[in-house]
Amino acid sequence: MILDRLDVTPEELERQTGWELKPEGLCKEARCVPLPAAATTDGRVDVRAVAERLGMPLVHDDRYDLWALGPESTDRVLESAELPPIRLADVDGRPFDLSSLRGEKVLIAAWASW
Amino acid sequence: MSLPVWRQLRSELHPEGLEIVTVALDLEVDAARSWIERSGAEHPQLVDTAHKLDELLGIVNVPTAVWVDEDGMIVRPPHAASVERYDWSKLKAPEGLPEDIDRHVRDMLEQVKRIPRFDADHYVAALRDWVEKGAASEFALTPDEVVRRSASRPSSVAEAEAEFELGQHLHHAGHVDDARPHFRAAHRLQPENWTYKRNAWELVSPGLQGPSEHYDGDWLTDIKAAGAERYYAPLDF
Numbered sequence: 001m002i003l004d005r006l007d008v009t010p011e012e013l014e015r016q017t018g019w020e021l022k023p024e025g026l027c028k029e030a031r032c033v034p035l036p037a038a039a040t041t042d043g044r045v046d047v048r049a050v051a052e053r054l055g056m057p058l059v060h061d062d063r064y065d066l067w068a069l070g071p072e073s074t075d076r077v078l079e080s081a082e083l084p085p086i087r088l089a090d091v092d093g094r095p096f097d098l099s100s101l102r103g104e105k106v107l108i109a110a111w112a113s114w
Numbered sequence: 115m116s117l118p119v120w121r122q123l124r125s126e127l128h129p130e131g132l133e134i135v136t137v138a139l140d141l142e143v144d145a146a147r148s149w150i151e152r153s154g155a156e157h158p159q160l161v162d163t164a165h166k167l168d169e170l171l172g173i174v175n176v177p178t179a180v181w182v183d184e185d186g187m188i189v190r191p192p193h194a195a196s197v198e199r200y201d202w203s204k205l206k207a208p209e210g211l212p213e214d215i216d217r218h219v220r221d222m223l224e225q226v227k228r229i230p231r232f233d234a235d236h237y238v239a240a241l242r243d244w245v246e247k248g249a250a251s252e253f254a255l256t257p258d259e260v261v262r263r264s265a266s267r268p269s270s271v272a273e274a275e276a277e278f279e280l281g282q283h284l285h286h287a288g289h290v291d292d293a294r295p296h297f298r299a300a301h302r303l304q305p306e307n308w309t310y311k312r313n314a315w316e317l318v319s320p321g322l323q324g325p326s327e328h329y330d331g332d333w334l335t336d337i338k339a340a341g342a343e344r345y346y347a348p349l350d351f
Contacts, residue, residue: 002283057273059299061280063292068283070169070276071267077172078264081188081257083180084170088137088160091147096135096158099186104133105245106182109120109195110162110173112138112309113145114316114323 001069007044017069018084019054021045026054029080116177117153119197123238124157131184132245137162139176139309141285141317164282165309169275172265175308175346181244181254189244189254191263194346196232203227218324222334228342232349240351253351263350274304281314290317294328301331308345311336 001016010021019026025034039049047069051058057070078084086098098106117136124134134157138146143161150159167173171180171192179195182188205226207219244251255263281296297314304310315323315332323333337345 002279055269055272057269057276059273059276059280059296061284061292061296064284064289066280066283068276068280070272070279073269073272074267076261076264077170077267078188078191078261081260083182083186083188086167086170088162088166090158090160091143091150096160098135098182101133101135101182102186103184105131105184105248107132107134107241108167108171108180108182109116109134109136110139110167110176110178110180110192111116111136112176112313113140113149114312 003047003067003069004065006047006067007041008047009043010040010045013045013050017056017071019050026050116195116198117149117155120157121153121155123197123241124155127242127245128157130245132241133157135160137167139165139167139173139313141165141282141313145316163286165278165313168278168307168309172267173309174265174304174306181241183248183254187257188260189249191255191260192265193351194232194349196234196237196349199234202229202231215322218322218334222322225334225337225342229345230343230348232346236351237349270303271307274300274307274310277303278310294318298329301329305331305336306340 014020019028022032024032026032033053035049035053039046048058050056051069054072056072059068059070083098087095089095120134120136136155136157136159138150138161140146140161141163143163146161153159173192177195178192180188180192181190205223207216207223211219240253244253248254277296278300281293281300284296285293297310300310301314311331312323312333315329318326318328319332325332325335
């Protein structure tokens with residue numbers, strides 16, 4: 001998740017990382033991680049606190065003053081067998097959501113020109 | 115290139131209930147465009163200019179496939195998809211290359227020939243079996259087994275993904291030079307990720323992915339260090 005400031009709305013955080021802000025903390029599927037109350041101010045969430053609580057890397061580019069918040073460390077990239085939400089575009093920029101293929105078997109084939 | 119094979123397989127298996135989605139892990143859409151436009155494929159052909167599939171699925175090289183059933187459940191996590199029937203032992207360096215390039219290309223081909231190749235006929239037979247039998251196919255894994263076989267994401271890999279994301283963001287914003295330190299950091303943090311390395315090398319050394327002032331490694335040096343026989347994880351079918 002690319003950031004130009006270190007606080008985000010809960011909606012943006014959830015859209016980009018899948019972690020939802022609830023009264024009990026940050027939640028994803030069945031898991032909730034408590035977040036200190038001080039980490040939320042005026043409807044925005046402190047990204048440093050999120051990164052620390054969830055074990056996410058936060059890297060910075062000094063020249064452009066941008067951050068990238070990476071995914072949480074985990075024993076398994078696939079924490080369940082359910083295909084995560086994947087939305088990509090074709091060569092003309094038309095978006096395509098892989099979940100639109102429910103009902104068919106799907107083979108995803110990653111390749112590259114290089 | 116595997117696109118024509120996917121197109122052929124799709125025309126055969128789509129009536130049986132299989133859709134194929136090809137995803138090009140290419141920072142530059144235009145690098146993938148001509149391959150895609152020439153493929154004549156009727157299935158979705160997407161481009162992942164941020165290599166998000168690496169993070170979402172645990173992909174580290176191409177070609178890699180993932181099988182997903184009708185309910186959106188993965189039944190085969192990322193694996194080296196071998197569908198090409200190509201005689202790699204017959205690969206030869208083109209004639210007329212300058213001497214230093216010729217030597218480099220010959221060394222690369224020597225490594226290419228050492229990369230283990232899996233049996234395409236066996237792979238395609240397994241795919242047909244799953245398309246026909248679904249969960250009853252011996253090649254469809256249970257959810258627990260899919261999770262068990264999934265790659266791990268230690269903090270170094272998570273950080274590599276953040277660095278690559280920052281790098282691709284700057285690259286796409288036109289800051290090509292300023293993207294490179296972030297790509298280099300991603301390479302250092304997750305050396306086993308060939309998609310991060312090869313795409314970055316290709317942009318500074320097209321065709322050869324050779325040594326440059328911008329990156330610490332290059333394809334030939336890195337594959338020698340890693341061992342060509344470990345370029346792809348063994349296909350466990």
